[in-house]
Amino acid sequence: MRIGIFFGGPSREREISFAGGKTAFENLDKQLFEPVPVFVDSFGRFIKLDPRWMYETSIRDFFPSPVQQTDGYRVYIESLPHLAHVAVSPEVGELITPDKFRDHFDFAMLAMHGPDCEDGAIQGLLEWYRIPYSGPGLMGSAVGIDKVLQNEMIALANGQDKGMMVVRYDQWQRGDRQQLFEEVKGKLGVPIVVKAPHQGSSIGVAIVRQDSYGEFVTALNQCFFQMEVGADEWLALDQEARQAWAQRIANLDEGIGFPVVTGTTFLYHPKELIAYLDKTFLASKDTIILSSAHAEDQVLLEAYVSGQEFSCGCIQHDDGSTLVLPPTEIIKIVEVFDFNSKYKPGATRKRIPVNTTLANNQKIQYNIGLVFQRLGINVCARIDGFLTPEGEVLLHDPNTIPGMSPTSLIFKQMAEIGLNVTQAITYFIRQSIRERIRTGKDTWHLRQLLQTLDDKINLQRSAVIPAKGILFEATDEQYAKARQCFGKLNAEGKCTPVPVLKLDDTTYYQLPVPLMFKDYVEDLLALVREERDPLLVETSERAAQLTAFYAGRVEYGVKMGSTPEAITPVEDWVVLCAESV
Structure with a gap:
């Protein structure tokens, strides 16, 4: 296909x-x-x-x-x-x-x-x-794209009570901003979470942490994707600084992006923007408002929630019923989980499941499954939320196309039920065809496509293919290389990769799929010595039929031996450590 x-x-x-x-x-x-x-x-x-x-x-x-x-x-x-x-x-x-x-x-x-x-x-x-x-x-x-609608529908689905307000663009531009700030504080308190309603990847997210009007204005301008440029501020910059500033506008991870609009003038290029500001500030000292051509028309404000932050994927069984994956706790090393902290290494740590009771993790899964169904989502979604100190689950931001880097949360969570990245992608394709059939469009063509794929998956699963060992030492560098090799061999499909961690000359661990999806080797070393969390066991049991179809028989335990060969027989080895096998 x-x-x-x-x-x-x-x-x-x-x-x-x-x-x-x-x-x-x-x-x-x-x-x-x-x-x-x-x-x-x-x-x-x-x-x-x-x-x-x-x-x-x-x-x-x-x-x-x-x-x-x-x-x-x-x-x-x-x-x-x-x-x-x-x-x-x-x-x-x-x-x-x-x-x-x-x-x-x-x-x-x-x-x-x-x-x-x-x-x-x-x-x-x-x-x-x-x-x-x-x-x-x-x-x-x-x-899934509208955060304002999401909040309203989630509240209808699970009854949660989460403080929120919406500020329209014309209200922001023409209204009394100081008075608005007082109204927001009265309803939501401080801190205030400010969001651009139609963005993802934590773009257009700001937190007003102090009772500061200036901080409030900056946050809302950021989430409306506009900025105010003063004459004194601009004229104080030399040419090199102006060029660097204009380049940042073009960088979508830190700027509002081109084209920008001021009044009725559209500016498409950094060089064009610099020339416009140079010319304008020679004639006038008025502050200029620059807005993205794709600016938001309203901004969502939410009450700040204290608690354990998590993200939890939900997929489906073949019959369309939900299978909620284990939730991942997001432990922030930085204050705001924005674009940079989400994608730059070292800004966050992840833990599966949330560090709480089994009952609380089950409560999170129950609410995720409920919202997934009642919002009319299918195939897959990742829904974020908080577990408050009182044990309340508050959800937000259903993400219908979760990030798909090899270490993305959805792949980490699917690894906990025994699926590697290649098998998870196969699931996405197959289950999506299954759900498109339910729409009643092009039905027989899609049924034929699904049957052809199922025949190939069944044939592949029944084939006997050789095992290939991946031997690596307990360093972050070698662990990263082993994960990369593991993914490459799985995608090729010519062998079954068997990762083996060398701890010392007489201690070797054969690792199951979930342990090939951690961020750091220290996380891996902690888990090889621990009993598997009850929630992970419970979720894997619910997923057993699905996992068996895509991955065959899966083992979740760690095997230990004094030599690599003592753990498992393989045809040959990829040796990433200094030792030959």
Whole structure:
């Protein structure tokens, strides 16, 4: 089956999408599927990408091409609007249109995030052209993109009472901001959580921690994706500092992104913005408001919740019933879980399950499953929340296309039921076809597609393939290499990788799948000596039938021996440590 891997798109999360696209491209089961990378640019064009570009660090490394990025700035293609009418270079790939999708792939794996990508827009396009796609359908996607609607519907689903307010853009621009600040404090107290309602990856999230009007204004401007530039502030910068400032505007992880709008003027490029500000501040000392062309029209304000923060995935059994995965506790090393802390190493630690009682973890799972069902979500979602000191579960932010790097939370949680990344992706594809069949569109074609895939999975599961050992030492560097090797061998499907940790010359551990998904080797070392948490045992038992279909028989215990060969027989070894086998 040919799998079109869609990534990029016009949203601020396109680089996270690129990382997810790489994961799918590299970890797709090559015995079952053929990956076809499809890059979606900011103009909404679909480009069947030359696979070599999948190994670049950033989208801007290949699109627009370095030749097209002039004046020393790194920009996305929307900063060069004339290129919307220029043919895509064959060096990059082939432009394809939706009516020709079926000539190139049989299924669309969606690794895109944010508006147009998670709100039902791309899903609706694919349904129109009868292309089955991954993840929730139209209803679940539409709910999953709107944080204001989510809060209201979650409250209806599970009865939670979570303080919130909505501030409209015209109310913010024309109203009495000081009076608004007092109203918000009176209703929500301080701290105040401020969110852009249609963004993900913790983009457009700010916390007003102090009773500070200035902090409040900054937070709301940030989440409206606008900024105020004063003449004195600008004129104090030298040319180099102005260029660095304008480049930050173009960087979607720290700036509002181009094009920016001031009044009725649209500015597309950092060089154009600098020239405009230089000229304007020569004639006037008035503060200029810069707004993203894709600014939010309202901002969500929530009462700050103290407690243990968690994120919990929910998937489905074949019959559509829910299977809630073990929740992951997010332990912050930094104050705000924003874009940088979410994706930069060392900013957070993760623990599965939440460090609380079995009853509380079960309560979290119950609420996640309830909300998943009542919000009309299917296939997969990741829902965040808090466990308060009083034991109350408060949920928010259902994410219908969870992040898909190899160490993303959804993969860590699926590993706890025995599925590696390759098997998890196979689940996403198969269950998505199953759910598209339920819509009653192109039913018999989809049934045939599903049956063909099931036949291949059953044949693969019954085949006898050799085992290959991965021997590594207890360092973060070797553990990272072992995880990478483990993923590569699983995707190739020619052998069964068996990870073995060397602790010392006479102590070796054969590791089960869940222990290949920790962030640091110290987490791994703590877990090889511990009994498996009761919630993990309980969840694995509920998932047993699903896991057996995708992974066969799975063992969750750690095996120990004095030599690698004493633990398990393998055909040959990948030796990452100094010792030969």
